[in-house]
Amino acid sequence: xxxxxxxxxxxxxxxxxxxxxxxxxxxxxxxxxxxxxxxxxxxxxxxxxxxxxxxxxxxxxxxxxxxxxxxxxxxxxxxxxxxxxxxxxxxxxxxxxxxxxxxxxxxxxxxxxxxxxxxxxxxxxxxxxxxxxxxxxxxxxxxxxxxxxxxxxxxxxxxxxxxxxxxxxxxxx
Amino acid sequence: xxxxxxxxxxxxxxxxxxxxxxxxxxxxxxxxxxxxxxxxxxxxxxxxxxxxxxxxxxxxxxxxxxxxxxxxxxxxxxxxxxxxxxxxxxxxxxxxxxxxxxxxxxxxxxxxxxxxxxxxxxxxxxxxxxxxxxxxxxxxxxxxxxxxxxxxxxxxxxxxxxxxxxxxxxxxx
Numbered sequence: 027x028x029x030x031x032x033x034x035x036x037x038x039x040x041x042x043x044x045x046x047x048x049x050x051x052x053x054x055x056x057x058x059x060x061x062x063x064x065x066x067x068x069x070x071x072x073x074x075x076x077x078x079x080x081x082x083x084x085x086x087x088x089x090x091x092x093x094x095x096x097x098x099x100x101x102x103x104x105x106x107x108x109x110x111x112x113x114x115x116x117x118x119x120x121x122x123x124x125x126x127x128x129x130x131x132x133x134x135x136x137x138x139x140x141x142x143x144x145x146x147x148x149x150x151x152x153x154x155x156x157x158x159x160x161x162x163x164x165x166x167x168x169x170x171x172x173x174x175x176x177x178x179x180x181x182x183x184x185x186x187x188x189x190x191x192x193x194x195x196x197x198x199x
Numbered sequence: 200x201x202x203x204x205x206x207x208x209x210x211x212x213x214x215x216x217x218x219x220x221x222x223x224x225x226x227x228x229x230x231x232x233x234x235x236x237x238x239x240x241x242x243x244x245x246x247x248x249x250x251x252x253x254x255x256x257x258x259x260x261x262x263x264x265x266x267x268x269x270x271x272x273x274x275x276x277x278x279x280x281x282x283x284x285x286x287x288x289x290x291x292x293x294x295x296x297x298x299x300x301x302x303x304x305x306x307x308x309x310x311x312x313x314x315x316x317x318x319x320x321x322x323x324x325x326x327x328x329x330x331x332x333x334x335x336x337x338x339x340x341x342x343x344x345x346x347x348x349x350x351x352x353x354x355x356x357x358x359x360x361x362x363x364x365x366x367x368x369x370x371x372x
Contacts, residue, residue: 027306028201029325038329067240068348133200138370145366152202156211157363164337165359171338172345175241186338190330193318197311 031092031133032126035155039085040118041189042167046078047114048188049171050107053179059107065173076102077170078110081163082117088159089121092132092151204265204306205299208328212258213291214362215340219251220287221361222344223280226352232280238346249275250343251283254336255290261332262294265305265324 053062066073072080079102090097098120104110132151139158140146149158168186175181184192226235239246245253252275263270271293277283305324312331313319322331341359348354357365 028203029207029306030201034202034207034329067345133202140370141366144369146368146370147366148368156207165341168338168341172240175244193314193320195319195321196317197313197319
């Protein structure tokens with residue numbers, strides 16, 4: 027048995043984007059929003075809003091490329107937590123609205139990544155998803171988390187994996 | 200078409216662990232190892248060696264659980280870059296040594312995560328891989344990267360995704 031392209035993409039992205047949205051609620055209750063919005067892990071790394079925007083891009087471009095459709099344009103204009111939460115919500119809505127059947131042939135679909143300098147990569151959908159889209163997506167998700175943690179927001183692993191809910195079985199010891 | 204459990208696990212883990220190992224070479228050439236080893240993103244987050252150890256655990260436990268075998272024990276004793284690189288290498292060797300056929304039935308295999316307090320989660324292999332193992336693995340990979348970046352090591356996205364190599368096609372503009 028193997029895993030459908032849908033199950034390795036849409037729910038993975040949606041779960042993390044929902045978590046990212048919730049982190050902002052916790053963050054806003056603990057620290058000044060203006061301070062957190064300029065947070066970054068290194069002077070030459072992008073600040074919090076860009077990490078949210080790039081996680082959104084990574085998710086919407088991945089499911090769009092795998093489904094062979096255009097991703098909706100989302101200009102990087104968000105400058106408040108409310109706007110970043112709305113960006114997460116739009117990305118989730120787009121990903122969840124994709125027909126799983128459109129993703130079914132995504133493993134063999136040719137995906138081309140283009141960079142502004144005219145160079146790029148050409149992948150099968152499968153290699154693109156596992157070799158680029160998932161690592162790149164979690165890079166930005168986790169960097170956003172790290173920015174909030176390093177600024178003193180009291181997040182923990184249950185916030186990172188909030189879709190799991192609390193441990194729900196009693197195990198043998 | 201769908202993706203095999205092997206292709207969503209072993210190469211994903213191995214690529215990132217190889218990158219993590221290479222980051223330490225770059226880090227050692229730029230900053231004192233002793234300073235980097237105590238780096239962390241927040242006072243209540245774990246330092247660099249623990250992030251490497253937890254990435255290793257996450258990878259080896261994932262492929263072992265999906266294959267229905269025991270993961271090799273790797274006590275968390277590493278205290279130098281050389282030892283962390285060796286931990287990455289042992290984890291890679293274990294993951295690459297797993298018979299893909301043993302992973303083939305992993306999607307439906309029941310996986311139980313146990314925590315010390317006697318509670319836990321029970322998953323299908325598929326839900327475990329996409330809902331827990333991959334996000335948790337990349338959490339520790341990216342947190343290790345963030346620790347090195349925040350300490351001034353000159354890593355970039357090509358180091359995070361070094362398995363891709365440089366962009367290798369000329370694209371239409």
